[in-house]
């Protein structure tokens with residue numbers, strides 16, 4: 476049988492030099508600055524040429540002090556923020572290599588819906604949308620039929636212990652911890668190819684926190700690539716396969732959690 480050839484877009488390489496072809500995410504030379512229009516047009520340099528790779532089933536945790544650029548990096552990968560320069564190569568499930576940093580907005584939006592889960596500290600729900608509808612639309616974006624998405628949403632909400640009596644309520648009225656769990660259900664309704672986590676358990680009590688960490692561990696086992704920010708050492712040690720330390724928007728160190736997290740010379744801001 477002739478192997479299926481993945482079409483290569485003009486200007487897009489078929490391979491990233493030195494990187495295995497199954498790598499899901501390869502960030503290269505990523506720079507991002509912000510112009511503060513309300514304060515003299517001042518510029519804040521957030522990322523200064525970051526390189527990192529994440530392979531299937533790998534969990535790369537970003538660490539570093541406050542302001543190091545961790546959330547900015549996640550938001551550039553999710554394309555909430557446009558990038559200054561550099562590349563964010565994403566290998567799709569179909570094998571195509573796309574530069575998220577250069578995709579037109581509509582394609583970036585489709586890619587997010589289909590292949591990337593993003594769970595942040597906060598859920599900012601659209602007004603007057605029910606909990607069930609928020610989670611099932613994430614399933615529809617992943618290509619599920621409406622009925623299938625509804626069943627998957629119900630299962631995902633049960634998994635994060637959101638009681639059925641909350642499903643038809645507007646998400647705006649939920650508590651912080653409930654919103655965070657709805658966010659997790661939406662981000663993981665079907666195993667995403669890449670899961671971006673920005674302090675996903677910060678508002679949860681110990682039992683719900685443990686359930687969500689279990690859920691993330693199961694997704695890793697099914698091959699989901701994870702790029703995360705956690706502020707607690709315990710979660711990083713349990714889940715991460717590699718830690719990348721950022722400082723002033725640069726990669727300062729990378730290595731196994733056991734080596735990096737206990738290095739007194741690295742600028743970390745995790746609860747030890």
Ligand SMILES: Nc1ncnc2c1ncn2[C@@H]1O[C@H](COP(=O)(O)OP(=O)(O)OP(=O)(O)O)[C@@H](O)[C@H]1O
Pocket residue numbers: 509511519520521539540541542543544545546547548
């Ligand atoms: N929307 C924005 N507008 C202007 N500056 C921003 C914006 N977002 C981030 N920054 C700046 O970019 C730098 C990196 O911020 P970022 O939030 O990525 O850091 P972080 O490592 O995630 O910090 P923390 O651990 O406190 O969340 C900081 O100097 C911050 O002030």
